[in-house]
Amino acid sequence: MVTLLEKPASFPGGLHLPPEKSQSLTEPLQSAAIPPRLTVPLSQNIGEAAEAVVKPGDTVLRGQLIARSLGYISAPVHAPTSGTVSAIGDYPVPHPSGLSAPCIVIDSDGEDRAADTGLKMDNVYQEDPADIRQRVRDAGIVGLGGAGFPTAVKLNPGPGRVVDLLVINAAECEPYISCDEALMCCRPNDVVEGIRIMRHALHAKQVVIGIEDNMPNAIDCLQNELTRLGETHIQIKVIPARYPAGGEKQLIYALTGEEVPSQGLPIDIGVVCHNVGTAAAIARAIHHGEPLISRIVTVTGAGVNQPRNLEVRIGTPIAALIEQCGGYTDEVARLLVGGPMMGFALRTDQLPIIKTSNCVLAASAQEAPEPPPPHPCIRCAQCVDVCPASLLPQQLYWYAFARDMEKIQDYNLFDCIECGCCAQVCPSHIPLVQYYRFAKTEIWDMEREREKSDLARLRHEARQERLEREKKALEERRARARKSLDKKPKAGNADAKKAEIEAALARVKAKKSEQADVMPLNTENLTSEQHTKIEQIERRRTGKTDGA
Amino acid sequence: MLTAMIAIGLLAALFGLLLGYSSIRFRVDANPIVDQIDALLPQTQCGQCTFPGCRPYAEAIAAGEADINQCPPGGETTIQALADLLGIDPKPLNAEHGEHTEKKVAVIDEQTCIGCTLCIQACPVDAILGAAKQMHTIIAAECTGCELCLPPCPVDCIAMVPVKKDIRQWKWPYPESDQPEIAGIASRVASS
Numbered sequence: 254m255v256t257l258l259e260k261p262a263s264f265p266g267g268l269h270l271p272p273e274k275s276q277s278l279t280e281p282l283q284s285a286a287i288p289p290r291l292t293v294p295l296s297q298n299i300g301e302a303a304e305a306v307v308k309p310g311d312t313v314l315r316g317q318l319i320a321r322s323l324g325y326i327s328a329p330v331h332a333p334t335s336g337t338v339s340a341i342g343d344y345p346v347p348h349p350s351g352l353s354a355p356c357i358v359i360d361s362d363g364e365d366r367a368a369d370t371g372l373k374m375d376n377v378y379q380e381d382p383a384d385i386r387q388r389v390r391d392a393g394i395v396g397l398g399g400a401g402f403p404t405a406v407k408l409n410p411g412p413g414r415v416v417d418l419l420v421i422n423a424a425e426c427e428p429y430i431s432c433d434e435a436l437m438c439c440r441p442n443d444v445v446e447g448i449r450i451m452r453h454a455l456h457a458k459q460v461v462i463g464i465e466d467n468m469p470n471a472i473d474c475l476q477n478e479l480t481r482l483g484e485t486h487i488q489i490k491v492i493p494a495r496y497p498a499g500g501e502k503q504l505i506y507a508l509t510g511e512e513v514p515s516q517g518l519p520i521d522i523g524v525v526c527h528n529v530g531t532a533a534a535i536a537r538a539i540h541h542g543e544p545l546i547s548r549i550v551t552v553t554g555a556g557v558n559q560p561r562n563l564e565v566r567i568g569t570p571i572a573a574l575i576e577q578c579g580g581y582t583d584e585v586a587r588l589l590v591g592g593p594m595m596g597f598a599l600r601t602d603q604l605p606i607i608k609t610s611n612c613v614l615a616a617s618a619q620e621a622p623e624p625p626p627p628h629p630c631i632r633c634a635q636c637v638d639v640c641p642a643s644l645l646p647q648q649l650y651w652y653a654f655a656r657d658m659e660k661i662q663d664y665n666l667f668d669c670i671e672c673g674c675c676a677q678v679c680p681s682h683i684p685l686v687q688y689y690r691f692a693k694t695e696i697w698d699m700e701r702e703r704e705k706s707d708l709a710r711l712r713h714e715a716r717q718e719r720l721e722r723e724k725k726a727l728e729e730r731r732a733r734a735r736k737s738l739d740k741k742p743k744a745g746n747a748d749a750k751k752a753e754i755e756a757a758l759a760r761v762k763a764k765k766s767e768q769a770d771v772m773p774l775n776t777e778n779l780t781s782e783q784h785t786k787i788e789q790i791e792r793r794r795t796g797k798t799d800g801a
Numbered sequence: 802m803l804t805a806m807i808a809i810g811l812l813a814a815l816f817g818l819l820l821g822y823s824s825i826r827f828r829v830d831a832n833p834i835v836d837q838i839d840a841l842l843p844q845t846q847c848g849q850c851t852f853p854g855c856r857p858y859a860e861a862i863a864a865g866e867a868d869i870n871q872c873p874p875g876g877e878t879t880i881q882a883l884a885d886l887l888g889i890d891p892k893p894l895n896a897e898h899g900e901h902t903e904k905k906v907a908v909i910d911e912q913t914c915i916g917c918t919l920c921i922q923a924c925p926v927d928a929i930l931g932a933a934k935q936m937h938t939i940i941a942a943e944c945t946g947c948e949l950c951l952p953p954c955p956v957d958c959i960a961m962v963p964v965k966k967d968i969r970q971w972k973w974p975y976p977e978s979d980q981p982e983i984a985g986i987a988s989r990v991a992s993s
Binding site: 296302346348349350352353354656684687688690691693694695698699701702705706707708709710712713715716719 | 839842843844845846854855878925926927928943945966968969970971972973974975976
């Protein structure tokens, strides 16, 4: 049974980083213009990709299902606006690899007509949690904090599990990103309604909103809304601002003093954590019948003229957002999606916003400087001091550097949340997180290869067995045939053999005559045409003989 | 003195009996090292190592008849893993046996296939579906890329194509100092 601490605990490690959020919060939240063309990827979440249910040429309405989910850990995709499906194929998506992925391209008709989605629930608090989960799944809602885990799965604690505490993550600890703060200030009602629905679906005993102390406006807006609605079951806990307080495990530790077990999930200690944006999306789906077709994106950095938060339709090209924010400044050096710590650089701005794109950072050279070349590790252990997961980044680095994939797992590589605190403080400027990411994907790839080779070995062995079986069966048949031959009369008995041969011949004749009775020879029953043809050919033949 | 000798003698006899019993009761038929080596091989069953499959190669390595650097599909990774397992030094891949190429799967040109089943008989993992006079097709998920189906085909209708790069199976590259940066700032340090 977890209990909320009166005074938040201090999670280990972490860094104080300049928030850099005020520049994107001066302008009010605005809706982004709907672009003429939207590129909607089929995979915008952790888990399996969705499968298209429309084809090029189809007309779609806003909110209409365009791709259905496959498998349990999967989410459907909906049309962000009304228009026509112009193509389905591989298009560039925001991903560190720069590779393309299957997308549905929609040309908007400018009318933004809505479909009847059937997602609305009139009496959600009387509904069964399983039905609520199904609606959340059908609405395509995934975790909007950045990871994109299908929310319906995280609303299912599992059989026999009790949810002691529902934590709403409003911490937003990464510099530059302010989309959650904008959401809480502009739409506190959606946030609170969404939290109430989640509380009911999970039968959570306690509910708390964890928020950093550097967003007083948001705290006030939420508190006012809770008071206005007379909501007594949801409380707000303010925690000191420190990166990465918004990490799920770090936030849970700060609020409860309990650690989520290594490679485990928060539900293992009776806690479920959802992002505040996810809560708002649930409210829009259940109370307004709107699937996840838009999200708030922070467009910021010294490289853009008017940094602000925008409500963006999924599939909008990033270039369109930059334009709406006054275009690039002369200082722009790099374009990142995500924040400065956990985001990744983009090669082009012709990429779509997807469900997990929380921020577009057009950074200047000062905001994102070229890193100095790395020097050797001096074993200073500053990385160990700042790791919020209490890992040993130094050891992880050495084993990743040596490509020793077995020993690196002994140091709990998969508990690393890739927050970047270690790389930030390293005096030798070693790109530590790059090494951990390399090791993780390498290990996953090795596991996949091992599974494939195990399967190939089984198939090969099965084939060897089959060939053995077939060989044995053939030998047995031959042995039996030989035996039955031996039983028959010997070769010396010529008469008996002759009799056998004659009997066989008689059988064949009988069969032939039977067939002959049944089917006419092809020289009988000719038509008059065929007769004429035969005569002509005969005449030609004999005529030739005469002539030659 | 005598008691000491008798005591030691009895202990020796006791332990001798225990060991003798164990060697019969817990006898291991196959050499486990062969299984361990086989587990490290890629199971392509291609024969490039000069042995008819991965298991015979594993047995040859265990018997000291083959070197650890004869497997092109396994490449550097397998050589390193075998070296670690056997406690010997790794060595570069023996070029006589082939080179380590990207993963490929076989594809049958259905316009040309005559349904002769020769490729089906050749495939070491039964990854080809078909029957006499029926269309043959390769189950891409099961194909190991061993290329044993290419020589028997009388109409030369099988081609090897590289496996399509899937964004979901993309790997972060090993950090090199001369690689273009694709990650955010934290993975490279801000000088603040």
